Amino acid sequence: MQESMEMKGQMTISLTDAEGRVVYERTHQNRIVKAGRRLVAQLFGGITSGTPPSKVTHMGVGTGATVADDEQLDLVAARAPRNPITSVTYSEVVESSPSGPVKRVKASLQTIFDFNEANGTDPLREAGIFTAVTGGTMYNRVVFDAVTKSSNFKLTLIWDIVF
Numbered sequence: 001m002q003e004s005m006e007m008k009g010q011m012t013i014s015l016t017d018a019e020g021r022v023v024y025e026r027t028h029q030n031r032i033v034k035a036g037r038r039l040v041a042q043l044f045g046g047i048t049s050g051t052p053p054s055k056v057t058h059m060g061v062g063t064g065a066t067v068a069d070d071e072q073l074d075l076v077a078a079r080a081p082r083n084p085i086t087s088v089t090y091s092e093v094v095e096s097s098p099s100g101p102v103k104r105v106k107a108s109l110q111t112i113f114d115f116n117e118a119n120g121t122d123p124l125r126e127a128g129i130f131t132a133v134t135g136g137t138m139y140n141r142v143v144f145d146a147v148t149k150s151s152n153f154k155l156t157l158i159w160d161i162v163f
Contacts, residue, residue, distance in 0.1 A: 009161040015153040028144040031068035036139035058082035058130045059111035065125045068141040080118040083111045106162045113155040123148045
């Protein structure tokens with residue numbers, strides 16, 4: 001029997017108005033970049049020298065529309081400071097395979113950019129998950145349809161990663 005460990009993720013982005021109504025919501029597939037795959041491998045197996053890696057802690061948004069690729073280490077055009085991940089939940093996902101059902105683990109991470117955060121006239125087009133508020137390792141990046149963030153809306157990112 002062969003086992004495959006294909007990590008995959010998707011991000012749901014939503015805008016909520018001051019009355020709590022969701023006025024925009026979309027889901028987009030992301031790209032787990034090479035640095036993110038290395039991060040998971042090092043968290044699993046450790047490293048022989050240097051500073052041990054740390055878990056993901058923040059999400060960032062930006063205006064870059066360049067297609068995500070494996071070699072990227074940061075957002076193309078970050079906007080505002082990265083925000084902390086406010087919740088993490090784990091659940092079981094059962095996927096079918098030629099050899100029968102495979103039980104996987106889904107980590108769901110959430111970050112909120114409040115009404116006064118990440119605003120600007122250029123629309124947001126990218127997001128990523130990071131191991132630090134600045135610098136650190138970018139785990140993944142997604143490019144999405146343009147979203148204009150203003151003080152009229154709260155932006156919520158929910159990222160589901162399946163292992």
